Amino acid sequence: MDSRRAGAGSLRIMLTQPDDTMFPVPPTEFDERREVVRHQPDTGVGTGRRTVLVCPDSFKGTLTAVEATEAIARGVLAAWPEAEVLKCPLADGGEGTLDAMLSHGGERRSLLVEGPDGSRVMASWGVLPGNIAVIESAQASGLTLVPPDKRDPRTATSHGTGRLIREAIKSGCDPIFVGIGGTATNDGGMGAMRALGARFLDGEGNELERGGAALIRLDRIDLSDFAVPDIGIIVASDVTNKLCGEEGATRVFAPQKGATPEMVEELEAAMQNYAQVLQETFGEDVASRPGAGAAGGLGAALLSFLHGTFLPGADVVMMHVRFLELVERADLIITGEGKLDSQSLGGKLISRVISHAQGKPIILLCGALDLGDADCLRLVASNVIGMHYGNESGLDSLKQPAEALERLAVLALQRM
Numbered sequence: 315m316d317s318r319r320a321g322a323g324s325l326r327i328m329l330t331q332p333d334d335t336m337f338p339v340p341p342t343e344f345d346e347r348r349e350v351v352r353h354q355p356d357t358g359v360g361t362g363r364r365t366v367l368v369c370p371d372s373f374k375g376t377l378t379a380v381e382a383t384e385a386i387a388r389g390v391l392a393a394w395p396e397a398e399v400l401k402c403p404l405a406d407g408g409e410g411t412l413d414a415m416l417s418h419g420g421e422r423r424s425l426l427v428e429g430p431d432g433s434r435v436m437a438s439w440g441v442l443p444g445n446i447a448v449i450e451s452a453q454a455s456g457l458t459l460v461p462p463d464k465r466d467p468r469t470a471t472s473h474g475t476g477r478l479i480r481e482a483i484k485s486g487c488d489p490i491f492v493g494i495g496g497t498a499t500n501d502g503g504m505g506a507m508r509a510l511g512a513r514f515l516d517g518e519g520n521e522l523e524r525g526g527a528a529l530i531r532l533d534r535i536d537l538s539d540f541a542v543p544d545i546g547i548i549v550a551s552d553v554t555n556k557l558c559g560e561e562g563a564t565r566v567f568a569p570q571k572g573a574t575p576e577m578v579e580e581l582e583a584a585m586q587n588y589a590q591v592l593q594e595t596f597g598e599d600v601a602s603r604p605g606a607g608a609a610g611g612l613g614a615a616l617l618s619f620l621h622g623t624f625l626p627g628a629d630v631v632m633m634h635v636r637f638l639e640l641v642e643r644a645d646l647i648i649t650g651e652g653k654l655d656s657q658s659l660g661g662k663l664i665s666r667v668i669s670h671a672q673g674k675p676i677i678l679l680c681g682a683l684d685l686g687d688a689d690c691l692r693l694v695a696s697n698v699i700g701m702h703y704g705n706e707s708g709l710d711s712l713k714q715p716a717e718a719l720e721r722l723a724v725l726a727l728q729r730m
Contacts, residue, residue: 366390367644367674369402369637371663372410373652373681376715379403379410380417385716386648386679389723400640404649406663407550407627408495409458412450415491416440418635420448425481427474428505430455430498431464432524439478442634447487451475451609452496455505457571460498465572467500467581469525472612476509479620489546492616493627494609495553500526500568500581502557502588503615511540512619526564526610529584535595540619547622550630552662555607557600557614558585563607571610585611592618628666641672648723650679654703668698675699677726679719681711700726 368390370382377385383403390399405411416422420442429435437454441447452458454474457465475492482490499505504514505524513536514522514529522528555561564573564582573581588611589601596618600606605624606614616622632638641647649667668676676698683703685693693701702722704711711718 363396364645365398365643367400367640367647369404369649371404371651379405380413385719386723389720393724393727402635402640404663405631406552407493409452411493412440412448414631415448415634427454427477429459429474430470431460435459437474445487447482447490449478450493454478455497455499457496457498467568467571467573468527468577470499471505471524472499472501472503473505473509476506480509489548491548491550493550494612495551497609498571500564500610502611507615507619510542512537526581526584529588532588532591547620549616549622549624550627551605551608552627553608554604556602557606557611558589563611628663644674647671647674648677653682654680655684679722702726
């Protein structure tokens with residue numbers, strides 16, 4: 315048996331996948347004003363000392379999940395001074411995953427690596443109790459590391475992420491969680507695998523230059539110096555896209571990384587060639603596996619070169635923080651994210667929180683709200699008793715995000 319697969323399999327999370335049964339038949343009573351849903355069932359939250367689980371995602375562009383958790387917790391205690399607050403910042407495998415997992419213990423380490431644009435960046439990674447490594451690709455290859463006017467997914471490299479993986483292996487960590495998302499890259503993980511010893515050669519045996527555009531000339535992959543021990547690699551992401559095609563890494567995500575329509579066509583052709591070489595090298599159609607297109611194709615490299623096991627990023631984080639145990643202790647759950655929209659309910663982190671709430675009442679907080687009536691009905695039917703967004707705080711949620719979120723939490727509890 316492949317010990318890498320065995321190690322990963324032993325860490326699988328038996329959490330219910332969200333599906334249409336996540337939301338029962340909607341009730342008839344709901345507030346049609348989408349700004350605030352005021353379904354008022356018997357919440358089960360008594361008047362004595364209450365336990366509140368605070369478990370938001372990041373509010374992208376303004377607050378990390380840890381900062382959002384602290385702001386909401388302050389609001390809870392301002393409204394309910396006697397409450398017990400359980401703090402549990404969450405993430406989905408992208409930005410904030412490292413902080414969320416280290417918030418429950420572990421050691422933060424740093425390494426100087428090559429950033430996505432070739433500059434040097436100091437990237438953090440973590441070691442959890444049990445010598446388990448946590449690597450967040452955004453730390454070494456993140457889009458935020460490159461100024462907007464310098465972003466070019468044709469040349470961006472994932473090499474820094476590979477260096478972090480190499481450092482974790484050197485440190486004897488097993489398994490290694492690799493959260494992938496939020497990268498500036500579209501190189502199919504070529505840079506990361508090159509950092510581990512793989513060579514990507516053209517028809518004349520020359521090494522390709524960095525970046526996804528060069529993959530159009532890829533002829534073969536030389537693994538003679540690729541020496542990675544048999545360890546568990548867990549690929550954590552909320553992106554299930556395949557490597558190529560209309561829903562693949564390039565067409566869906568490259569425009570967000572600075573690609574023009576012409577660049578998208580160039581990169582898609584390169585990725586199609588890469589997919590063919592991957593199949594010739596590993597004997598399987600890795601490019602069609604869910605998650606292969608995550609992080610500009612880094613998912614495909616981790617699944618093929620390192621025999622990784624793909625898991626929803628939110629589930630990986632929830633497993634580590636023992637989320638279900640915290641839910642059992644809670645009388646009320648408060649969660650949220652920067653923008654609450656239909657995607658939030660389609661398998662994203664917020665939907666995972668709702669599906670694992672065990673019937674406990676939930677309050678959703680967000681910076682911006684973009685939900686239709688049908689979505690509101692589904693939320694009310696899922697024990698969501700309150701939904702509040704940034705402008706209700708009376709503060710500018712972009713200029714004063716922490717203060718606005720704290721005030722929003724106070725208002726939410728006052729309205730119960």
